[in-house]
Amino acid sequence: MLKSKKRWRINALEQEDEQLASFAKALKVSPLVAAILVDRGINTEEHAKAFLTPEKQSYHDPFLFNDMAKAVTRIQHAIDANEAIRIYGDYDADGVTSTAIVYKALTLLGASVDFYIPNRFIEGYGPNKEAFRRTAEEGISLLITVDNGISGVEEMAYAQSLGMDVIITDHHEAGEQLPDTVALIHPGIKGEAYPFGELAGAGVALKLAHALLGEVPDDLVALAAIGTIADLVPLANENRIIVAKGLSKLQQTTSPGLTALTDVCGFSISDIDEEKVGFAIGPRLNAVGRLGDATPAVSLLITDAKEDAQELALSIDQKNKERQQLVRKMTTEAIDMVESRDELPAALVLLKEDWNPGVVGIVASRMVDRFHRPCVVLGKDEATQMAKGSARSIEGFHLFDQLSKHRDILPHFGGHSMAAGMSLELHDVEELEHRLGQLVEAQLSAEERQPVLPVQMEAKLSDVTLDVLQQLQKLRPFGNGNPKPLFLFDQLHILQSKRIGSDKNHLKLTLGSEGSQLDAVGFQMGDCAEAISAIAKVSAVGELSINEWNGRQSPQLMLQDIAVKHWQLFDWRGLAMEAVKKRLQTLGGAKLFSFQNNTELVKQLESSAGQQSSTSNTWVLLDVPASLEELRDWLITHQPDALYIWFKQERELFDAVPSRERFKWVYQIVLTHQPVPLEKLIRAGKTKGLTAEATTVIVDVFEELGLFAASNDVLEVTKSQEKKDINESAKLQAYKTLLETGEWLSTAGMDELWLWGNDILENNQRVEEVSI
Structure with a gap:
């Protein structure tokens, strides 16, 4: 048995096969x-065709926004009057792309425009009065926010009191009261007529640009795609259209900034897709604002100068490397904190005063991935002397709702179901962990606290063809709300298994079932090569992809998890002692068992096996049992999850039972030369081809039958003249059984052995079920 690392949740499809076949045909x-x-x-056929061709679909009319006409009128007036316009942005990837989109659109219209990005560490997120005061002093008369502003009721009133008009474009959660501004462009506020409410900040900025320009320029939709992917909004409806069209335009862009950025990422602009945006471009744009001033990120996106772009891209890439080092250091420290505890709490709240607040959210995510429980990671805000940080949650535990119950110790917090930001007094940190832990234990069962792997469906290897995989590509772009489908393939044979990679820490399998086969690769799953028996049937979950090698394409499964649902049998027969010791060290925690009570052998191997785990049900059988009945009883008693058979034998393989002639010869030697020391008899026997064990068996049989007497291992023939049949000897029969058992266990195929053992285990389980 090999347990999966996560709990597999398989979607149940409520559709008849005939209906599905008809839908597929259409x-x-x-x-x-x-x-x-x-x-x-x-x-529906109409919905499906639109979904499968997002690049051909039209954007919604931007003037469907309640206030879009007001915003356009005010901006056009400012351009005509040559008023100074400032874009007030945000420091994450969505914020900087939103800023760049509106800046480029206004520049195309000839506006007098600049931008401002607040500093995460000095000013924090969103509108702030000091920045607005400086803005007014600089003669700005129109302020346009992007990716922020909806929560700044007081700050917006202050800005307008300074003589500035304000237009808000935002997509974040709105409060009960909305700011009173010239125009409020937000797809999700109450009463808004716009047909799609889940645009990213960059999507809202794109709608404003669309309304101002009367069209959607290629470079702007490319930027909107980056912001939309990076902000993890659902890739549905207009977001899917923006990303599909934007990726296509990104692959053709001539933007110096984006070209330079992909260069430092290490790939060609023509190879860009949603994964490269999400895992390479987005993190670099985010890194600048996480560690300091995000202004260079916007500058990179709007520059037309190739040299400036290259210099900015290198600087941003360096910031990203610093961010990665910082995250690794903080994550290591956080893991050490948790693992130094006596037991793992139901929720984690971790504080270290020098932790950088710009990356605590990333660290919290890493901790959730590792320990699968809600996690809050906090540093110390030197300005307020309070703990400040971010939280991430697990499925089934709504973080914002649960934190809302503890406003008495959380004066400042905000967020949603899976993430939150907060500030609290240093002395309340321990209390927060205690309260969160109680909430988790009350709300989630032990099983629900196990990590979940959402599986799209169970499939057969025969379903997997290149044509099907190419069809799956039509579901792209993948992302939040439209994840890559994970498939379960159940009860597969392993045709080949090996470790791959320079450090041999990855796994490659060839899986087979009903005449079909499929290659599978599991990154960081190399240990499974030794944890899965060659005869096991595995269940595998992963993403299907197309592998290209030397101009040849073939289907491939990228493993996410793997399990063996039955007990496993591993073959160590014939291995030398040193090889067994090495394998025990790798295995770790296995329990050793000797049928022959060979305490010396057990002692030799115990140091290699390490400390035996009380919860482990992995066993190593060191030697051969006296009979198959003894092995049967052992299997029923121990019910192993994994069984490694060494079956070390002191005797030569296939030793025969001594013939009658051998018995006669030994009897005659002792009769003629008595008293005869056993040691001398063994030496004499070797000259006749008798092993020491065979000679000892013959002597034991004669003793049992009363024909020999022994004193201090010196043998004599007894005076008894009664004729005895050696086949009446229980010792001889036991020896015959031992040899037959040893021969079968040493030569039988692993499939044959497993089937024999499995029949015993299954029959015993059925008996237990009937008894219950």
């Missing part, structure tokens, strides 16, 4: 792809 896709569409709520 769309000209495989039933597998049709099933995914239906599972994701796309169950």
Whole structure:
């Protein structure tokens, strides 16, 4: 048995096979792809065709926003009057792309415009009065916020009291009261008529640009795609259109900034996709604001100068490397804090005063991935002398709702179901962990606290063809709300297994079932090569992809998790002692068992096996049992999850039972030369081809039958003249059984051995179930 690392949650498709076949035929896709569409709520032909061709779909009319006409009128007036306009942005990837989009649109219209990004460490997120005071003093008459502003009721009133008009474009959660401004462009506020409420900040900025320009320039939709992917909004409806069209435009862009950025990322602009944006471009744009002033990120996106772009991109890449080092250091410190505790609490709240508040959210995410429990990571805000940081949650535990119950110790916090930011007094940190832990234990069962792997569906290897994989690509772009589908393949044979990679820490399998086979690769899963028996049937979950090698394409499964649902049998027969010791060290915590009570052998191996785990049910059988009945009883008693068979034998393989002639010869030697020391008899026997064990067995049989007497290992023939049949000897029969058992256990195929053992275990389980 090999337990999966996560709890697999398999989606249940409520659709008849005939309906699915009809739907697939209408769309000209495989039933597998049709099933995914239906599972994701796309169950009409019209909806499916639109979903599968997002690049051909039209944007919503930007003037559907309640206040868009007001915003455009005010901005156009400012341009005509040559008023100074300032864009007030945010320091994350969504914020800087939003800033760049509106800046470029206004520049195209000839506006007198600049931008301002607040400093995360000095000013914090969103509007602030001091920045607005300076803005007014600089003669700015129109302020446009992007990716922020909806929460700044007081700050916006202050800005307008200074003589500035304000236009807000934002997408964050709105409070009960909304700011009173010239125009409020927000897709999700109450009463808003816009048909899609989940745009990213960059998406809202793009709508403003669209309204101002009457079209959507390629470079602006490319920037909006970056912001949309980086902000993890659902890739549905207009977000899907923005990303699909934007990625296409990114692949063709001539923007010096984006070209330089992809260069430092290490890939060509033509190879860009949603994964490269999410894991390479987005993190670099985010890194600048996480460690300091995010202004260079905007400058990179709006520059037309190639040299400036290259210099800015290198600087941003360096910031990202610093961010990575900082995250690694803080994550290591956080893990050490947790692992130094006597037991793992239901929720983690971790504080270290010198932790950088710009990356605590990343560290919290890493901790959730490792320990699978809600986690709050805090540093110390030197300005306020309070603990300040971020939290991340697990499925089933709504972080914002639960934190809302403890406002008495959380004077400042905000967020949503899976993430939150907060400040609290240093002396309340321990209390917060205690309260959160109680809430987790009350709300989630032990099983629900196990990490979940959402599986799209179970599939067969015969379903996996290059044509189907190419059809799956039509579901892209993947992301939040439209994840890459994970497939479960159950009860597969392992045709080949090996470690790969320079450090041999990755796994490559060839899996087979019913005449079909599929290669599978698992990164950082190399240990599974030794944890899965060659005869096991595995269940594997992963993403399907197309592997290209030397011009040849083939399907491939990128493993996410793997399990063996039955007990496992591993073959160590014939290994030398040193090889067994090395394998025990790798295995760790296995329990050793000797049927022959060979305490010396057990002692030799115990140091290599390490400390035996009380919870482990992994066993190593060191030697051969006296009979198959003894092995049967052992299996029923111990019910192993994994069993490694060494079956070390002191005797030569296939030793025969001594013949009658051998018995006669030994009897005659002792009769003629008595008294005869056993040691001398053994030496004499070797000259006749008798092993020491065979000679000892013959002597034991004669003793049992009363024909020999021994004193201090010196043998004599007894005076008894009664004729005895050696086959009446229990010792001889036991020896025969031992040899037969040893021969079968040493030569039988692993499939044969496993089936024999499995029949015993299953029959015993059935008996227990009937008894219950």
